[in-house]
Amino acid sequence: MMDCCYIKEVVKGFFSLCTGMRVTMGNVFTRPATIQWPRKAAPLPDRFRGHIMMLANDKTGFPKCIACTSCARNCPSRCITVTGKKPEGAKKKVADRFELDFTKCSLCGLCVEICPVGALDFSRDYAMASYTRNDFAAMDLLQGLGSPFKDA
């Protein structure tokens, strides 16, 4: 038992412990990976998929959506409700109601892909919390956008 190999093992073990201690002490002097949420947030990746959002037409400020309902028809979860009508004197329809049932949405992105006018995109909103699920059952995506029907 007490031959030279045994002692060699003990000495080797001792130095391996020292190596371990060097590693942990190195960690102490490395910047911690913690980000102090909610005071600071981690940078979102470019292709982050939040819930979908409606883009506005650059000129008019109205929703880009032409109410073709491709998104609603292609949605595997059937969570999009869209209606639209023609504003007076216009050729194309504009959405007057675009609701997303975010409780069902699986963020597959088929709606964003299918949209013929590129009216939908993923938002970068992720810190969403609420006390009732009704807040997400019918999210009004037209909120904050202009509308040609508001006066009527």
Place this chain on the structure above:
Amino acid sequence: MNISLLGIVGYLVGIAALVGLNAVILVWLERKVAGHMQFRLGPMEVGPHGILQTLADGIKLVSKQLVIPDEADKPLFLLAPIVSLVPIFAAMVPLPFSETVQAWELNIGLLLIIALGLLNTLGILLAGWGSNNKYALLGGARAVAQILAYKIPLLICVMTIIMMTGSFSLRDIAIAQKDTWNVLYQPILFIVYIITVTLETNRSPFDFSEAESELVAGFHTEYSGMGFSLFFLAEYSYMFIAAGLATVLFLGGWHGPWLPGVAWTLIKIYSIIFLMMWFRWTFPRVRIDQMLSFGWKILLPLSLINFIITAGVLAL
């Protein structure tokens, strides 16, 4: 030396403050060390850099109900944390913080501290037995089973130092190291001492009686609220005493340049405590049989050989 009532009261108040403050700082420090060694930050919310976190935890623990299991041995169950904590108040008596700051110079101070350190094991055994819980009992039994494996090397370490100094008084031992610290004469002994002390304070990698990873929480499985926090207070106070003993035995006590003696003592004590925390968050824990064979097959021969060589050198 005269003993006055005022002196005793003053000592008790001082030591209670020291024990409390020490635990508050050490629990915070432990969590900080643990965090930073794992790329985390540790507590950050309560006070600047979370310094008041332990205070908040303490208030929470005090306000919790002390649950006593139906089948528990009630007197023992309630007595165990107290048996664990109270010896600390006596064990700190002979600990010198500087040439003048010492509660009471005792010519057998070293023996007193080592003997009272054993009472902690009694507290753990009582807790394990009184809880009437198989995990707690296993933890308590382990605490007793490992005593000999670490106490004998520890005592041989201490004996070597006593042999070098010729005194059981901690003050004399510290004064004898005025020029050269014992750690320079006895580096191997210092390592053996640190290992045995890690064992004595039940800290990972030797946390057998607590054994979070196998025995739920070991001896304090059934404790809640204040009982639990008393055990923690005791654990961190024993760390302080063990580190204080290491300071006096190996690191020259209060001797050091520029700073006053008390400051040097505290710096040395907390450096050794930091070393023990560093161990805890670096090394994987060992099994009880590995530890026992390590104690008997390596620590004991090593300290004995060291003892004999020291005796030989001293005799020459």
